[in-house]
Amino acid sequence: MTAPQPVPERKQTGGGAFDPADRHIYFAAGDSEHYPRYTLLATNDLLSEAQERRLVALLDVGHQVLLDSGIFWLTNQHKRQTGVSMDEALRLAPEQIDGFEDLYDRYVELVRRHGDRLWGYIELDQGGRDNKIRTRARLEAAGLAPIPVYHPLVDGWDYFDELAEQYDRICFGNVVQAPAPVRLRLLHTLWERHRRYPDLWVHVLGLTVNEWCMALPPDSCDSSTWLGPLRWPDVRIDSALLRKVGVINRGFSYDLDQPAHPTRGRTACCQMCAQTVEATNTVWTLARTTREHLLQQGPYPPLNPKENTPA
Numbered sequence: 248m249t250a251p252q253p254v255p256e257r258k259q260t261g262g263g264a265f266d267p268a269d270r271h272i273y274f275a276a277g278d279s280e281h282y283p284r285y286t287l288l289a290t291n292d293l294l295s296e297a298q299e300r301r302l303v304a305l306l307d308v309g310h311q312v313l314l315d316s317g318i319f320w321l322t323n324q325h326k327r328q329t330g331v332s333m334d335e336a337l338r339l340a341p342e343q344i345d346g347f348e349d350l351y352d353r354y355v356e357l358v359r360r361h362g363d364r365l366w367g368y369i370e371l372d373q374g375g376r377d378n379k380i381r382t383r384a385r386l387e388a389a390g391l392a393p394i395p396v397y398h399p400l401v402d403g404w405d406y407f408d409e410l411a412e413q414y415d416r417i418c419f420g421n422v423v424q425a426p427a428p429v430r431l432r433l434l435h436t437l438w439e440r441h442r443r444y445p446d447l448w449v450h451v452l453g454l455t456v457n458e459w460c461m462a463l464p465p466d467s468c469d470s471s472t473w474l475g476p477l478r479w480p481d482v483r484i485d486s487a488l489l490r491k492v493g494v495i496n497r498g499f500s501y502d503l504d505q506p507a508h509p510t511r512g513r514t515a516c517c518q519m520c521a522q523t524v525e526a527t528n529t530v531w532t533l534a535r536t537t538r539e540h541l542l543q544q545g546p547y548p549p550l551n552p553k554e555n556t557p558a
Contacts (some may be wrong), residue, residue: 275474276289283522288312341371347373473521
């Protein structure tokens, strides 16, 4: 099979701070007192004016912010209220989810107000492939340019090619709740597919950067695991070159009941978490750059004409 040529006329997704040359980024998701440079904030975390001021403050000091739609939060709410499973809630059409229109309106408001300074904004991916297309068309008709979301376990690989040929960036889902073997297979197949579109940017949702990202690198990813020391203060997992290497003992834990303590309180813990993400991004960039220099090859080597398309 002959690899297709890069498609020049892709739709450009929105976000004035996006730099296509700045690949391999780990975005920190979740609520904290301190954030690293690359941060993912969800629409549901920015519903009030006070919360929006936090976004503005981050943008003012040069943080790169990826805006998430908040659909995961919305479907979790629906799941708790109705007793349906998460999979069932995610398949429902937007009209069947209480609060969708309110979330949609707030999302549009935030993008219109801050889109020029955002790194990007992810589409409202509620209701499966057909509903995603319908909602995205509605957003695009309103002048927005959201990043489409592809779910490999339900959307089919043809839809990946369709999005890859139409857009400069896409998000890749179904990873956050998948067991490790499934994650690895998804990432491997994604990497092989990505080779057909080397100029495409793929952001993997719900993936903590780890040693897999050396061999099967996404262009960017996000997770909230960087806040582990706040959630599980007695456990601190450390890593080297993106690989987990051990657990630091209980003596390292922070006293989260003392926010203002300069070295062991909650504020200090948040600062440490943010600094860890900064270090992780630096390590990933240096490791990828070194590997590509040694191999004289980019992250997505071109397909050999005799190779089959993986599925």
